[in-house]
Amino acid sequence: MTDIPSNLDELRERIDRLDADILRLISERAECAQQVAEIKTQVDPDAVFYRPEREAQVLRRIMALNKGPLDSEEMARLFREIMSACLALERPIKVAYLGPEGTFTQQAALKHFGDSAVSLPMAAIDEVFREVEAGAANYGVVPVENSTEGVVNHTLDSFMDSSMCICGEVVLRIHHHLLISSTTRKEKVSRIYSHPQSFAQCRKWLDSHYPHAERVPVASNAEAAKLVKTEWHSAAIAGDMAAKLYDLEKIAEKIEDRPDNSTRFLIIGNQQVPMSGEDKTSIVVAMRNQPGALHDLLEPFHRHQIDLTRLETRPSRTGVWNYVFFIDFKGHCEDPVVEAVLEEVRLRSAELKVLGSYPVGVL
Numbered sequence: 001m002t003d004i005p006s007n008l009d010e011l012r013e014r015i016d017r018l019d020a021d022i023l024r025l026i027s028e029r030a031e032c033a034q035q036v037a038e039i040k041t042q043v044d045p046d047a048v049f050y051r052p053e054r055e056a057q058v059l060r061r062i063m064a065l066n067k068g069p070l071d072s073e074e075m076a077r078l079f080r081e082i083m084s085a086c087l088a089l090e091r092p093i094k095v096a097y098l099g100p101e102g103t104f105t106q107q108a109a110l111k112h113f114g115d116s117a118v119s120l121p122m123a124a125i126d127e128v129f130r131e132v133e134a135g136a137a138n139y140g141v142v143p144v145e146n147s148t149e150g151v152v153n154h155t156l157d158s159f160m161d162s163s164m165c166i167c168g169e170v171v172l173r174i175h176h177h178l179l180i181s182s183t184t185r186k187e188k189v190s191r192i193y194s195h196p197q198s199f200a201q202c203r204k205w206l207d208s209h210y211p212h213a214e215r216v217p218v219a220s221n222a223e224a225a226k227l228v229k230t231e232w233h234s235a236a237i238a239g240d241m242a243a244k245l246y247d248l249e250k251i252a253e254k255i256e257d258r259p260d261n262s263t264r265f266l267i268i269g270n271q272q273v274p275m276s277g278e279d280k281t282s283i284v285v286a287m288r289n290q291p292g293a294l295h296d297l298l299e300p301f302h303r304h305q306i307d308l309t310r311l312e313t314r315p316s317r318t319g320v321w322n323y324v325f326f327i328d329f330k331g332h333c334e335d336p337v338v339e340a341v342l343e344e345v346r347l348r349s350a351e352l353k354v355l356g357s358y359p360v361g362v363l
Contacts, residue, residue: 030086037090049090050138052168052267053276055083056359060278063362076363084114096120096128096137102222102242104172108265109141111363112170123219125154129162132268139167140268146174147262148201151312155266156326159284159355160317166282166356168267170363176202176221176256179236179248181229186251191216193224194237202237205255222246267358276359279332280309283342286316286324286351294325300344301329304337332357 040047062079063072070078087093095113098105099121109119120137122128128140142158145151176198180186192210196217199206206215213235218224221238225246228236236248243250266282287293301308307330316322331338333354346352 026082029082030089033086034089040090048271050087050093052273053279053359056168056276056278056362058083059362073363080111080363081114081116084116087114088116093117093139094120094137095139095141096122096131097141098122098125098128098143098220100220100222100226102225102238102245103220104174104239104241104263105141105143105265106222107239107241108143108170108172108263111172112141112168112265112267113139125152126158129158129164129268132164132270133162135270138269140164141170141265142268143263144266145264145310146197146201147260148256148258149197153314156284156312156314159326160314160324162268164268165270165272166266166358167269167271167273168358169280169361170265170267171361172263172265174201174256174261174263175239175254176237176261177239177243177250178252178255179225179228179238179243179246180234180251181231181246181248183232184228184235184249185232188233189213189235191231191234192237193218193227193234195219195221195224198237201261202255202257204257205252209252209255264361273356273358275332275334275357278360279330279357280328280360281331281333281338281357282326282328282355283345284324284326284353284355285345285349286322287348288350289322296348297325297345300341300348304341306331306338306341330360 037049040049059076059079063076066072066075093113095109095117097109097119101121106119106121109117120131122131125142128142131137132140142155143152144155180189189210191214192206193216198221199215199217218227221236222242224236225238225242225248228234228248229246237255285297287297308327309330310328312326313323314326316324333339333342334357342352342354
């Protein structure tokens, strides 16, 4: 950049020329996406157009190439939307999520798939699983754990009865706001609606600012936002998407007790995902009820130096005081070392189920 424009008009002309170049290049990329779709369809009429491992590789490459001034995550988000729009030209993706509209799960779905995906709200987590299993949706998005309140048991239980694979993950920073409608009298708020987990994540703030307000748990934050529209003395705890969707005013922002409050969501689908170069694997293991069972389960991971990122225990449905273990670890099930570890675990356990190997969340 040796030839720096000397005035505002020259800068604006240069921006116009750059915009035209960007437009041309995006259009060329979209045409390439259409050609990819044609080739895939000729080879296989039922071809899979969305490739999680390929998308993760592209976004990682963009972040590695980026030299600023936009930060790498912001640049990756821009490319995510370009890729989402190009993919919609091939075949729009239908994504089921825990609804209604305006939930953090919908926000996670759009963060992962982009705004060109068709998002389908479901009333419960098990309905998300059924929608994908039936083929009515290509993928589903479900919450699995929160950094403050821990694991979402309903999601783990659903995996025990489902044939779905985990195809990806997305981590969403969760910011809660106290919202009111245009008819709410701020000084008279005596009832607050929200999801039970949101109440737990904002407990200290509520104890300090609204100690006497009735806390009414509902199925989702979006439902809480919807209820506030009809009452003059109530408020809701919800996020930005719900505030915008239901036209509510924020009277207090970021009221979560922990500033690093975040939730991890899983992408479920019918496909096994090839290696992307930076992957996780999730498994569920039922162990025989005997001394040293947990040690026997974990020892192969330690010996082969495989990094465990999560270990959860749930009661087994096959016997009283028996348990199953949900484990996440770094690596892909096609990696020879991981294959060897899983074979050892299979021999030591009563049952082993691989839920899926998938790219580590990029954004």
